[in-house]
Amino acid sequence: MKVLVAVKRVIDYNVKIRVKADHSDVDLTNVKMAMNPFCEIAVEEAVRLKEKGVATEVVAVTVGPKAAQEQLRTALALGADRAIHIETDERAESLAVAKLLAKVVDEEQPGLVILGKQAIDTDNNQTGQMLAALTNLPQGTFASEVAVDGEKVNVTREIDGGLQTVALTLPAIVTTDLRLNEPRYAKLPDIMKAKKKPLDVKTPADYGVEVASKVSLLKVESPAERKGGVKVASVDELIDKLKNEAKVL
Amino acid sequence: MSILVLADLHEGQLAGATAHVVAAAQAIGGDIDILIAGEGVQAAADAAAKLDGVNKVRVADNAVYAHQLAEPMGALLVELSDGYSHVLASASTTGKNVLPRLAALKDVSQLSDVLGVESADTFLRPIYAGNAIATVKSDDALKVITIRTTGFDAVGESGSATIEAVDFVAENSQSSFVKEELAQSDRPELGGAKVVISGGRGMGNGENFKLLDGIADKLGAAIGASRAAVDAGFVPNDMQVGQTGKIVAPDLYIAVGISGAIQHLAGMKDSKVIVAINKDDEAPIFQVADYGLVGDLFEILPELESKL
Structure with missing residues (x-):
């Protein structure tokens, strides 16, 4: 079974973001970029499936600018066999990415597609579900466990209030939650080897997909800052403040 | 304008989140219908009919909608969304699971986690884990939106909407429910x-x-x-x-x-x-x-x- 895994280049999760002075967007100049953490978990899961002998080939795919090839090389270093880069400098939103991935699914015919549940920049949490709808495949979102069993896959999902397990026919789309696995780090020899693994470059036009979206970003602002309050000296003072000042007791 | 709100259910009952989503729908303005989908959901439908500002409660009560699996729920929403300008759900794990399917099948974008309404087509939503707030405008014919419920105060419960059954039964041979392990607690959610x-x-x-x-x-x-x-x-x-x-x-x-x-x-x-x-x-x-x-x-x- 072939596994397709989608990755996205985003701002590194440790970077404190700044809004541009003209409020047009978040400032990404000279900011450290990395693979989206949920995508790292997706790559890890795909590689583990290969190590278990369930997957025969792992193909990594991304949609983004030329620099996004760094993230594909990371996926290759982590164990993906080859990569597809769909290059665009446009702001590709979930729907456009899902349409492009649907074309790749059509071409590659994977048994399983694994994506992160959301990217930590736009926080949309849409692409996997949209891909499932467009390819008419079942979905197991927010996965904390993925168990391939013959013609089916059981996916345990993190839902509000607990866990839900669903059985899906294959091929299927899975999106990862944080607790699915702990991604490994790439080793230096693997990073060197990754440079020689095949990486195809395509464009949205090759797939006949229009990237432009009907949603426009009008403005980006910093959220209202919350000011720290006072320190109280004792439990009695705390209860007094909550009763008489904040009036929440 | 008219708005369809997908209700959240919690163990078959109407979840509190829905009253917040109806408040968001009121901020957009227009007729508001609620969709209840599940199995054995009459009580939830009755509760939804009491929410202020609701015109009609549409009830899809069938085993195929039990546990609100994404595949049949997406198909149901596609079937029912004609004529609506907006489809809303809370940004719960159900709303997030289901709404993007509707958006993709209608070839429109989805706006996630909306916490403010500027107008019927312009919304506020958090990005970068809430470290920035984006104002976004959608020119799509159908606006598909998940609502962050903390952004809207719940509507009251003095309404009396009409309740009508939905006949459409989605096919689903792709996914099935295996089990659920929900935390049991007497405390509030x-x-x-x-x-x-x-x-x-x-x-x-x-x-x-x-x-x-x-x-x-x-x-x-x-x-x-x-x-x-x-x-x-x-x-x-x-x-x-x-x-x-x-x-x-x-x-x-x-x-x-x-x-x-x-x-x-x-x-x-x-x-x-x-x-x-x-x-x-x-x-x-x-x-x-x-x-x-x-x-x-x-x-x-x-x-x-x-x-x-």
Whole structure:
């Protein structure tokens, strides 16, 4: 079974973001970029499936600018066999990415597609579900466990209030939650080897997909800052403040 | 304009989130219908009909919609969405699971986690874990939106909408429900509680979370946890408050032994009053707390419980 895994280049999760002075967007100049953490978990899961002998080939795919090839090389270093880069400098939103991935699914015919549940920049949490709808495949979102069993896959999902397990026919789309696995780090020899693994470059036009979206970003602002309050000296003072000042007791 | 709201269900009953989503629909303006989909959901439909500002409750009551699996739910929404200008759901794990399918099948974008309405086509939503707020305008014919419920006060329950059955039955041979393990608790649900008390890594172990029980009982509070406490295995992940857990905005939030990582703050900083109890007086949580108490939580918690 072939596994397709989608990755996205985003701002590194440790970077404190700044809004541009003209409020047009978040400032990404000279900011450290990395693979989206949920995508790292997706790559890890795909590689583990290969190590278990369930997957025969792992193909990594991304949609983004030329620099996004760094993230594909990371996926290759982590164990993906080859990569597809769909290059665009446009702001590709979930729907456009899902349409492009649907074309790749059509071409590659994977048994399983694994994506992160959301990217930590736009926080949309849409692409996997949209891909499932467009390819008419079942979905197991927010996965904390993925168990391939013959013609089916059981996916345990993190839902509000607990866990839900669903059985899906294959091929299927899975999106990862944080607790699915702990991604490994790439080793230096693997990073060197990754440079020689095949990486195809395509464009949205090759797939006949229009990237432009009907949603426009009008403005980006910093959220209202919350000011720290006072320190109280004792439990009695705390209860007094909550009763008489904040009036929440 | 007319708006379809997909209701959230909790064990077959109408979940509190829906009253907040109806409030968001009122902010957009237009006729508001609610869709209840599930199996054996008459009680939920009756409850939804009482929500203020609702025109009609549409009920799809069939075994295929039990557990609200994404595939049949997406097909149902596609079938019913004609004629509506907006389809809304809460940004619950159900709303997030189902709505993008509708959007993709209608070839429109989806707006996630909307927390403010500027007009019928312009909305506010958090990006970068709430560290920036984007104003976005949608020119799509159908607007598909998930609502962050903490952004909208719930509507009242003095309405009397009409209830009508939906005949459409989706086919589903692709996915099936296996099991669900839901946390059982007599306490209020985290997302809707007026008071939340959360423990962090400072609690030391899962056993010590019992120190929060007595206080939660006295305050009618829900109990939450930081990601550090969940990752350390103290408590299950459905208790997690934060960017990757529940987003809460209660009247009173009490953070105990929580340092205040950005990922936790993203989940609770819109609370009306924040109290922090921590032994480290430099902990970042104090920068957002209205009232901070520096000290040993193992002494403070029993004292607080006895004096409340």
